[in-house]
Amino acid sequence: MLTIDSLTAGYDGGTVLHGLDVEIPLGAVHAVVGHNGAGKTTLIHTVAGLVAASSGRVVVDGGDVTRLPAHRRARAGVGLVPQGRRVFPNLTVQEHLTLAFGRGGRRRDRAAEWTPESVKALLPRLAERAGHRGRQLSGGEQQMLAIARALLGQPRLLLLDEPTEGLAPLLVQDIASLIKRLPERGLTVLLAAPQPTFAASVADRVTILVAGRAAEEFSAETLREKPELAALAMGHAGAGHEIGAGEAAAR
C-alpha cells in the first residue's frame, strides 16, 4: 500500500533521511521508532508532502506521489496527524470537522466513509466540545480533534506523528485502542513514536530509525517478547552495529 523506496530528504541542504526503504501492506499498522533527530518527523512530513524528497520514491496505492504537493497527496488518500497536533486555535471543533469533511467528503471517486457524526460517535468528547475553539481544548482533546480532522479527509493511509506526546497514561491507552481499530475501517497506518513499547503495542511491524537510516525492522510480536532488542538497535546501530543483526539475534 505504501512503498518508501530509497528515500532521501532533509531541510535546507542538510540531509536527514538517507536512502530509507519501508514497505507497508494494505491494512497494516507500521511504526517507526527512534530517538529525537532520528528522522521520524522528516519521514512523516516527506510522505505527507510537507518536505520535498531529494531522491527516492513514495508510492501510495500504486501511484507515485513523490513530486505531488501536500494538497494533492491529501486528495490521493494521505491523511496527516502531525506532531504537536497543530489544531487551528481560532476554529471551533465543529468548524474543524466541517472544513475537513468539506474537502474529503466531496470526493466523487468513493462514498464518504467518515462523517462528522461518525467521528463524533468514535470520539464522543468532540461532540461535547463542538463549540469550543482549538486553543480551549486539553492536549488529549486536541489529539482527538487532530485524528478526527485527518479521518474526515477520507484517507487510505494515515500518518500519525507522536500521537501520545504529552498525554496522560489513560489517554495513551485510548489512542492505542483507537489506532488498533483503524485497519478494520480499511486504513493503513504509518506511526512515528519515540517509545518502542508503545509502538509494539499497536503496530504489526516496527522499524528502528537511527540517524535517518533503517537500523532494524522487527515484527511487533518479537519486540513484545524481547523489548530489549529495540533499545539495543537504537543504541548500537549508531555505533556501527550491523543492520539486520538485531532480527537475526531475535531469531
Next chain:
Amino acid sequence: MGALNAHLVPAVDGVAYGLLLYVAAAGLTLLFGIGGVLNIAHGTLFALGGYLAATVSDGSWSSALLGLAVAVVGGTLGGAVLAVGTAPLVERGELPQALLTFGLALVGGDILSTVYGGDEHPVVVPHAVNGTVHFFGHVYPTYRLMFIVIAAVLAVAGTLVLGRTRVGALLRATADDRAMVGAMGYAPWRVHAALCAAAGALAGLAGGLGAPIIGPGPDTADKVLMLSMVVIVLGGPGSVLGAFVAAVAVGEIETLGVSISSDWAPYLLFGMMAAALIVRALRGGLGGVGIAMPGKARA
C-alpha cells in the same frame, strides 16, 4: 451642551469617514493578515475603483450601480494580477511580495495619471441622495448618511462571512497554519488567488462607494494606503473587528479631532499608532507588532 452640539456634525462625519476607511482597509488587512501579502498597490486599486465609478456615473441610480459593479470588477481584476504576480513569491517571505506590489503600485499609478490626468474627478451621485438632510438642527449630506448604512451592512456581512461560513473558517485556518490547510487537501494557490481577488474587489468597491467623499484624484492612492496602514497597525493584521474599531477611531481623529484641535490632530493619529505598537511590543514581543505573520507556514 453648546460645544457638544458644535461637534455633532464632525462626530457623525468621523463615523462616515471611519467606515470608509474600514471598507478601504478591510481588503488590505485580510490579505496581509491571512495571505501574508503586504499590498502596497492597495491604494491604487481603491483609486481605480473611484475613477471607474466617476467615469460611469451620470446622476442616475442605474449608472451609480453600474459604477459600483465596474469598480468591483476592476478591483477584482487588479487583485487577479496581484495573485499571479505574488504566487511564485509566497514561500519567499513578505519583503519580495511587498516590493512587487510596490512596483505594481508605481505602474498602476502612472497608468491612472496618464488616463485620468492630474485633476480630481467628481462623482455625480443620484439626485435623491445628492442633497442634505436636517438632524438635531444641523444640515448633513444625505450621501454620507447612506454611506454609513451601507458600510455598516458591509461590516456586518464581512464579520458573518468570516465568522460563520466555511469559507471564513478556511481563511481563518489559513491564517493559523497554511501548511496544515494544504495537508487537509485545500490547494494553497487557490486560497491565495481567491484572497487576492477578494481583497481587490473590496478595494474597488470601497473606491466606488467612497469616490463622492474622497477622490478620486492624484493623491487618493497614497492617502488611502497610508490611512489603511494606520488602521491595520491599530487594529491588528487580519482582525476585522480590530480594523473596524481602529478605522472609526482614525475617522474621529481626522474629523472630530481637527474640529476640536486642528493643531494636535495629526500628532494624535500617529501618537495613537506609536502607542499601539509600544503596547503590543510590551505584551507580545515583536510578533505582536505585526512583523511575524500569523499565516506563515510552520512546516
